Amino acid sequence: MSATYKRTLVTSALPYANGPLHIGHLAGCYLPSDIYVRYKRSKGEDVLFICGSDEHGAAIPIRAKIEGTTPKEIVDKYHKIMGDAFKEFGISFDVYSRTSKPIHHETASDFFKVMYDKGGFTEEVTEQYYDEEAKQFLSDRFIIGTCPKCGNPNAYGDQCEKCGSTLNATDLINPKSTLSGSKPVLKLTKNWFLPLDKLQPKIQAYLDQHKDWKANVTGQCKSWLDSGDGLQPRAMTRDLDWGVPVPVEGAEGKVLYVWFDAPIGYISATKELRPNDWELYWKDKETRLIHFIGKDNIVFHCIIFPAMLMEHGEFIVPDNVPANEFMNLEGNKISTSKNWAVWLHEYLIDFKDRQDDLRYMLCANAPETKDNDFTWKDFQTRTDSELVSVFGNFVNRVLVLTNKNHDGIVPEASEYTKSDLLILEELRKFPDVIADSIEKFRFREALAEVMNLARLGNKYLADTEPWKLIKTDEKRVRTIMNIATQIATNLAIVCEPFLPFTSEKLFKMLNISPLRWAHAKNTNNIHAGHKISGKIDYLFTKFEDAQIQAQIDKLEQSKKNNVTITIPESKPETSFDDFSKMDIRTGTILEAERVPKTDKLLKLKIDVGIDTRTVVSGIAEWYKPEDIIGQRVSVLVNLAPRKIKGIESQGMILMASNAAGELSFVNSTKPDFNNGSEIK
RNA sequence: GGUGAGGUAGCUCAGUUGGUUAGAGCAUCGGAUUCAUAACCCGAAGGUCAGGAGUUCAAAUCUCCUUCUCACUACCA
Numbered sequence: 001m002s003a004t005y006k007r008t009l010v011t012s013a014l015p016y017a018n019g020p021l022h023i024g025h026l027a028g029c030y031l032p033s034d035i036y037v038r039y040k041r042s043k044g045e046d047v048l049f050i051c052g053s054d055e056h057g058a059a060i061p062i063r064a065k066i067e068g069t070t071p072k073e074i075v076d077k078y079h080k081i082m083g084d085a086f087k088e089f090g091i092s093f094d095v096y097s098r099t100s101k102p103i104h105h106e107t108a109s110d111f112f113k114v115m116y117d118k119g120g121f122t123e124e125v126t127e128q129y130y131d132e133e134a135k136q137f138l139s140d141r142f143i144i145g146t147c148p149k150c151g152n153p154n155a156y157g158d159q160c161e162k163c164g165s166t167l168n169a170t171d172l173i174n175p176k177s178t179l180s181g182s183k184p185v186l187k188l189t190k191n192w193f194l195p196l197d198k199l200q201p202k203i204q205a206y207l208d209q210h211k212d213w214k215a216n217v218t219g220q221c222k223s224w225l226d227s228g229d230g231l232q233p234r235a236m237t238r239d240l241d242w243g244v245p246v247p248v249e250g251a252e253g254k255v256l257y258v259w260f261d262a263p264i265g266y267i268s269a270t271k272e273l274r275p276n277d278w279e280l281y282w283k284d285k286e287t288r289l290i291h292f293i294g295k296d297n298i299v300f301h302c303i304i305f306p307a308m309l310m311e312h313g314e315f316i317v318p319d320n321v322p323a324n325e326f327m328n329l330e331g332n333k334i335s336t337s338k339n340w341a342v343w344l345h346e347y348l349i350d351f352k353d354r355q356d357d358l359r360y361m362l363c364a365n366a367p368e369t370k371d372n373d374f375t376w377k378d379f380q381t382r383t384d385s386e387l388v389s390v391f392g393n394f395v396n397r398v399l400v401l402t403n404k405n406h407d408g409i410v411p412e413a414s415e416y417t418k419s420d421l422l423i424l425e426e427l428r429k430f431p432d433v434i435a436d437s438i439e440k441f442r443f444r445e446a447l448a449e450v451m452n453l454a455r456l457g458n459k460y461l462a463d464t465e466p467w468k469l470i471k472t473d474e475k476r477v478r479t480i481m482n483i484a485t486q487i488a489t490n491l492a493i494v495c496e497p498f499l500p501f502t503s504e505k506l507f508k509m510l511n512i513s514p515l516r517w518a519h520a521k522n523t524n525n526i527h528a529g530h531k532i533s534g535k536i537d538y539l540f541t542k543f544e545d546a547q548i549q550a551q552i553d554k555l556e557q558s559k560k561n562n563v564t565i566t567i568p569e570s571k572p573e574t575s576f577d578d579f580s581k582m583d584i585r586t587g588t589i590l591e592a593e594r595v596p597k598t599d600k601l602l603k604l605k606i607d608v609g610i611d612t613r614t615v616v617s618g619i620a621e622w623y624k625p626e627d628i629i630g631q632r633v634s635v636l637v638n639l640a641p642r643k644i645k646g647i648e649s650q651g652m653i654l655m656a657s658n659a660a661g662e663l664s665f666v667n668s669t670k671p672d673f674n675n676g677s678e679i680k
Numbered sequence: 681g682g683u684g685a686g687g688u689a690g691c692u693c694a695g696u697u698g699g700u701u702a703g704a705g706c707a708u709c710g711g712a713u714u715c716a717u718a719a720c721c722c723g724a725a726g727g728u729c730a731g732g733a734g735u736u737c738a739a740a741u742c743u744c745c746u747u748c749u750c751a752c753u754a755c756c757a
Contacts, residue, residue, distance in 0.1 A: 618756030
């Protein structure tokens with residue numbers, strides 16, 4: 001299929017510039033794309049590799065506000081950290097751009113304009129809050145007010161973090177702008193929507209043409225198309241001042257939705273790289289467009305972006321989106337906020353010049369078909385017993401024998417035995433086998449084949465025993481060592497996409513310039529009489545137990561530290577009057593049972609002194625019903641009753657919540673306090 | 681609860697459209713060997729393919745049910 005294409009455009013998901021990169025990013029997206037691109041380049045194919053930082057979206061100004069700095073400082077900081085980490089790990093982007101660049105603003109803006117002029121959007125006018133002092137519309141996150149449901153005075157416009165309910169900013173009582181503190185006013189605002197509902201048949205047809213996509217990818221697309229009412233219109237503009245301004249009259253103070261502008265970043269980065277012929281890569285039917293992403297991005301790359309490209313009209317659409325699943329770490333989900341991660345910039349310090357060891361592990365154990373687990377112990381085992389013992393050892397045996405018996409000069413092959421010819425035949429097969437796996441995006445399989453080539457070499461040496469024969473039949477040994485050296489040379493070629501640093505090192509030790517993929521089919525890449533480097537170094541070394549243990553300890557530590565990391569800021573001042581409106585009493589749980597068909601809810605019967613009442617509470621994740629009978633609790637008793645899952649809840653239990661989101665009962669510490677005692 | 685993806689050897693994972701005796705690496709055990717980083721090479725053992733029912737000459741693979749894990753989503757007063 002790829003034979004009909006003249007060139008390939010490969011993109012990697014634009015990482016969001018509000019935090020550093022970890023091994024999950026590498027394993028899920030950047031490493032596979034890099035392997036793919038390096039392989040294509042080695043084959044001499046026309047390929048571009050595009051990436052950059054995603055620097056827009058509401059999360060960045062919010063983070064800036066929290067850290068007391070500007071959005072620009074945030075994105076500058078992380079753009080550098082991420083770009084450096086990619087470079088250090090050999091992720092060989094042809095361009096690493098960023099969406100804050102003028103060229104991107106211009107490209108995204110034009111893209112929107114073209115779609116707009118064609119009537120590609122529907123307009124919808126809604127009432128949104130506007131801050132008259134700051135002179136801008138407020139996105140939901142910038143408004144706080146009293147939650148209409150639980151009375152929490154600090155609910156955000158999109159969600160009340162106290163009761164968890166999803167809100168509209170207009171639902172809030174006493175809304176306040178977090179920008180100026182002033183009371184926002186309701187103003188009509190217009191936003192532009194991509195009518196995905198109307199585009200559904202087109203998207204369906206597009207997906208139907210790509211039955212060869214990975215199961216996890218098609219599965220998720222299907223669930224969007226088939227669920228409920230199918231696709232829904234989605235707003236492509238936001239009332240925000242951080243991003244690409246909407247290039248339409250009457251759109252002052254609006255920017256493009258971050259998910260509209262981010263994938264266009266692929267286009268603007270290509271423009272930046274190839275100002276003269278970028279269109280060849282985006283508009284020519286003979287270009288194959290491939291997006292490497294993690295599973296969290298599937299919907300945007302398989303549905304929304306293709307829809308945008310189709311509606312714009314001039315562009316080709318993605319031919320494949322080989323999304324990976326997630327990588328877990330030591331049995332737990334990787335989490336930036338919980339600091340449960342192996343950070344790339346830290347790995348580079350702790351394990352200097354050992355990028356290929358990590359590249360190897362993350363590819364050999366990549367989450368290609370399902371979520372996988374990374375453990376440090378496994379990492380140590382696999383590098384020790386595979387990279388060191390199989391790959392490195394084979395190369396070392398060849399080089400040491402050559403130096404010892406042949407003064408470092410590659411000996412000539414004279415007569416091939418039958419088994420020699422079989423080995424050479426095997427050797428010639430490897431590049432195609434490996435290539436076939438890479439073309440199918442099966443990188444772990446491809447890497448396993450690379451290792452099999454090293455195994456072939458080890459076996460050949462074990463079978464022919466040149467160190468014994470050297471005493472009796474030097475001529476035969478010369479042939480054997482010639483073949484062994486050819487194997488090592490071809491290994492240097494085929495390992496390059498996966499282990500670029502190792503490949504370079506190996507070519508240096510062989511004292512030849514790097515060869516390309518097509519050469520790997522030859523069995524005489526290194527000529528008799530060639531002098532290899534006198535300086536022989538191990539390609540890989542084992543990890544010390546202490547090094548590995550230190551990493552495990554570091555993670556354990558961050559688990560503990562994490563609890564104190566994020567303590568929520570104190571809320572605005574309140575009055576005693578407001579507080580004394582709350583009627584909080586001590587109580588005792590008499591009965592507890594799970595609410596059917598929910599994960600978190602327990603139905604409780606509580607004696608609060610005044611009466612015995614039913615309370616529904618979202619604590620099932622932390623407490624088992626049978627364990628909390630007789631538990632003393634604090635209950636807000638004058639909260640308006642509310643029906644939850646058909647059960648009327650008559651109050652609310654007070655819970656302490658720590659940084660990890662765990663809940664704990666709050667109660668009076670003297671056991672003989674009677675139910676119904678006031679808490680004030 | 682809804683949707684999607686999964687459950688295969690002690691561990692980490694392959695198994696393409698149903699087709700001989702279900703594979704690999706690591707770990708384990710035995711053998712051989714010393715050029716090599718206690719490395720390599722040969723061999724053995726190890727599986728009721730989550731459980732059950734069905735379709736078929738034939739099921740890890742297709743259908744249904746049950747169960748568990750993960751992601752998104754709903755539920756949180």
